[in-house]
Amino acid sequence: TVDKDWWRGAVIYQIYPRSYQDSNGDGIGDLKGIAARLPHVAALGVDAIWISPFFTSPMRDFGYDVSDYEDVDPIFGTLADFDVMTSEAHRLGIKVMIDLVLSHSSDRHPWFAESRSSKNNPKADWYVWTDAKPDGTPPNNWLSIFGGSAWAWDPTRMQYYLHNFLTSQPDMNLHNPEVQDRLLNVVRFWLDRGVDGFRLDTINFYFHDRELRDNPALEPSRRNASTAPAVNPYNFQEHLYDKNRPENLAFLKRFRAVLDEYPAIAAVGEVGDSQRGLEIVGEYTAGDDKMHMCYAFEFLSPDALSPDRVEEVMDDFGAAAPDGWACWAFSNHDVVRHVSRWGNLVADREAFAKQYAALLLTLRGSVCIYQGEELGLTEAELSYQDLQDPYGIQFWPEFKGRDGCRTPMVWDSQMAQGGFSTVKPWLPVPVEHILHAVSVQQGDESSVLEQYRRFLAFRKQYPAFAKGEIAFTEPQDDVLIYTRRHDDETILCVFNMSATEAVATLPEGNWQALTGHGFTSNNYGNKIDIPAWGAYFARLA
Ligand code: TEU
Ligand code: CA
Secondary structure (H helix, E strand, C coil): CCCCCCCCCCCEEEHHHHHHHHCCCCCCCCHHHHHHHHHHHHHHHCCEECCCCCCCCCCCCCCCCCCEEECCEEEEEECCHHHHHHHHHHHHEEEEEEEEEECCCCCCCCHHHHHCCCCCCCCCCCEEEEECCCCCCCCCCCCCCCCCCCCEEEECCCCEEECCCCCCCCCCCCCCCCHHHHHHHHHHHHHHCCCHHHHHHEHHCCCCCCCCCCCCCCCHHHHCCCCCCCCCHHHHHHCCCCCCCCCCCHHHHHHHHHCCCCCCCEEEECCCCCCCHHHHHHHHHCCCCCEEEEEEEEEHCCCCHHHHHHCCCCCCCHHHHCCCEEEEEEECCCCCCCCHHHHHCCCHHHHHHHHHHHHCCCCCEEEEECCCHHHCCCCCCCCCCHCHHHHHHHHCCCCCCCHHHHHCCCCCCCCCCHHCCCCCCCCCCCCHHHCCCCHCCCCCCHHHHHHHHHHHHHHHHCCCHHCCEEEEEEEEEEEEEEEEEEEEEEEEEEEEECCCCCCCCCCCCCEEEECCCCCCCCCCCCCEEEECEEEEEEEEE
């Protein structure tokens, strides 16, 4: 029997293919490398992997600029390598989700080459083209996330085209049904190859306002902290017209219908929106004709977590999307690793990493873990000379870009380049990461890695974690308390989110401490002594 609901509460492990394992000595990770490392993923105990893009690409945005959606870039291998990797994953009980970047293509995609060649070719309307204003300037005030206007001038067509990201990432025109059909064929292509699901890049950018209305300015008081650099003028606009357009729902319905032609497929849509994020997650996931889940950005922001903040996000989500389903992450390939982002001043970063693992894995929703997170890795400190990310190069030094979280995975402390490659890799392997390589942590019960493994097993044992309701108790200073409940199982979760030992009073009930998950607290009566960055779990008798 197939479990169509496997995605609900699933733990998904994100692999950034350039940086996981190099198999052929060119300094860049590849699909054969991933296949070789799947036993590590299986031993971790996750349900699925999400592999960042490996399609043919000129790599201006390291694969998020696709020039052929139905092939593998030679740097990463071949379609045959993909098939081998997928069957190996399946053999190990791991589902495979791939990252489709359908909102924009590369400017090197043949579709764009044709589209830009004239105003009346068959693909003339496949991208978003428009005339200049009489004074030659772009049609409106829309901005690119990566800096500057979202419009680029094309001297052949003598028109502007829309690009929400790099100029080399022209936005496709999903208002055109032909484009929709072609993209849905891409989806079928990969489903027929046996993938179990998709991570959909920038799903909220699929449609733009056809009238091209200007975005209003955003009052400073409404500027939320976001994952993007504070100096980016993109954050000073209210994004009413360049994304989250109502037409998207009809397209998502078509998309979902294709998925439902296959047995147990799941999709997670990425919704990066610091202004209306949770609302959009609700809009795109509540109902069987939408996405299964959306990837929310609330825990990717620079604001450190506190008990109040965790409760606020969960409450806001419950209010904005009562029937929706979120996928939470603390780290990914776009943001500073959370142990550095939130824990930079923390003396005991390992204890911090372990507690945050427990927290992430007990929130209500599905979860993404980013490669290296299971080792407690910190953000790599890179110099300007090392930078590869165009976004970082653009906003340096106010914003250092995304390379610091994209350095190679560290496997073996005894091998050159941490076992990632036999040559100098595309980004350096940080010396301090070597001390945290898999080979060092494996088998050491006190390590972050073993904590992740133990905790993932613990999570599997109690369905309340994956599927249950969440209810908060008034926090006690830095102590966060909530319960997860499913059927007649109620689990109490207590976290001391501070660097000093605390005493917490448990809510009323006959709580039986759960052991074996890697945290210990001293409990007496209805109180517990909970160590710095500790966690405590108990079950209602
Ligand atoms: O990211 C979407 C997105 O919103 C990013 O701009 C994000 O805000 C930023 O990277 C945070 O630092 C996706 C991919 O995850 C990213 O790697 C791509 O560059 C981007 O889409 C364009 O495809
Ligand atoms: Ca390689």
